[in-house]
Amino acid sequence: MDKVRFGIVGIGNMGSSHAKYLAQGTVQGAKLTAICDNRPERLTWAKENLGEEVRLFDNVEAMYASGEIDAVLIATPHYDHPTLAIQAFQHGLHVLCEKPAGVYTKQVREMNEAAGKTDKIFGMMYNQRTNPLYQKLRDLVTSGELGEIRRTNWIITNWYRPQSYYDSGGWRATWAGEGGGVLLNQDPHQLDLWQWTVDMMPVRVRAFCAFGKYHNIEVEDDVTAYVEYDNGATGLFVTTTGEAPGTNRYEVTGDRGKIVIEDGTMTFWRLRVSERQFNAEYKGGFGQPECWKCEIPIVGRETGHSGITQNFTDAILKGTPLLAPGVEGIKGLTLSNAMHLSSWLDDWVQLPIDEDLYYEKLQEKIRNSKFVKVTKEMTMNTDGTY
Incomplete structure (x- = not known):
């Protein structure tokens, strides 16, 4: 693999920010290939601003199973983070999750356990x-x-x-x-x-x-x-x-x-x-x-958000150690x-x-x-x- 194909779940304020720097090629070795959001107006924005090559989905299961992505960046409301991450691991995808890891540690522990059963890279968007x-x-x-x-x-x-x-x-x-x-x-x-x-x-x-x-x-x-x-x-x-x-x-x-x-x-x-x-x-x-x-x-x-995404991409392509491992999200x-x-x-x-x-x-x-x-x-x- 010489390129990590990213899909983003959730195109709110943070998701759109991630989408823009990925679409602009700011992260070396990364390519934005898919977007998922259940709000039609957000998909319209994505179509108008992210280019024709980015596929649009309104169903996360369809995006995960599409074969269009190698990694997912989760940028949805907090409760959904662990559920979406666990689904992604089950589809053999790498996962980069926005903060916080979840709402309560019980669900985050389940996410960490799911990550531990795979060989996929799991990172948290702790850009600071x-x-x-x-x-x-x-x-x-x-x-x-x-x-x-x-x-x-x-x-x-x-x-x-x-x-x-x-x-x-x-x-x-x-x-x-x-x-x-x-x-x-x-x-x-x-x-x-x-x-x-x-x-x-x-x-x-x-x-x-x-x-x-x-x-x-x-x-x-x-x-x-x-x-x-x-x-x-x-x-x-x-x-x-x-x-x-x-x-x-x-x-x-x-x-x-x-x-x-x-x-x-x-x-x-x-x-x-x-x-x-x-x-x-x-x-x-x-x-x-x-x-x-x-x-x-x-x-x-x-280097902020794009810096964490670059580090995450390098971890997939080159084995670079993660600055913010996903399993550490449970601590904060x-x-x-x-x-x-x-x-x-x-x-x-x-x-x-x-x-x-x-x-x-x-x-x-x-x-x-x-x-x-x-x-x-x-x-x-x-x-x-x-």
Whole structure:
């Protein structure tokens, strides 16, 4: 195989974006050959903008069985991700899945098990893993340069969304349609990076979610979560879609210093000796370790969605290691599920979570919902977005 033939399921905002860069030949070794969407207007847009060579389908089974594709990029609403991925594996297709991996870990675990039974490549669209700042942070942590992790703190509140955003789709911001709010829609990248950069998951979570605090929605739009790690470290995650102007500041502290990523830059305050060593050896009344503000070389540039798709294509054609393996999608989702569950139970939640209990509580939310969704059609832009 010298070309990976891609089919895309779902041509909404993200699906149309993926379709455009694939159709333009941005990804070497990849070719867009098929599109599937059950909305006639989206297929009309695809026909007008993606070229005559791209086949159009309104049935995913037909596209999977067509022989026109080698890999599928799934860009549908969240609940469908695992089901569509499992179907694709059964048809012998490679799978690249948009975030989040799913809505609840029980269904994602089934997707991972299906992937494990094949020799096909399975990737997640965690495009922010291509950001060299986060790659360097992971490098500094895993190499031991920062020492033992003491604290993680991510304030990610620059997700402001007006009410019109939530009104733009019938599935948005409902338990039945989306399965959550800011944690499921906006934050999957940060939740993934949070555990990926420090290379560890918490052991327990206590979260406080506010549901419909700033918008007429039934899911969370404001979250403050506290976590504890096995080594005694603690962490804080704060997020919302109702705050303007927002902040995006990620801080990781170890016993050898502190790293802050904010405004597209990294700052590393490095201790000359570890805090533990200084604490044991210093004999004065007041004092602290000598600290250097270090310039860290950042190599490369963020390649985003097309970068992940290029890496995925290279994994198929050349055996290149995946930057974002699909089986790792369950980790960030575990964090959001734990935050929901902690808030619903008003208590601590241990990890790994009780998957059956989470599913039961989610179904209760769906079953008992009294929320009336009001949908207002938005105007489609010429680039296929709204």
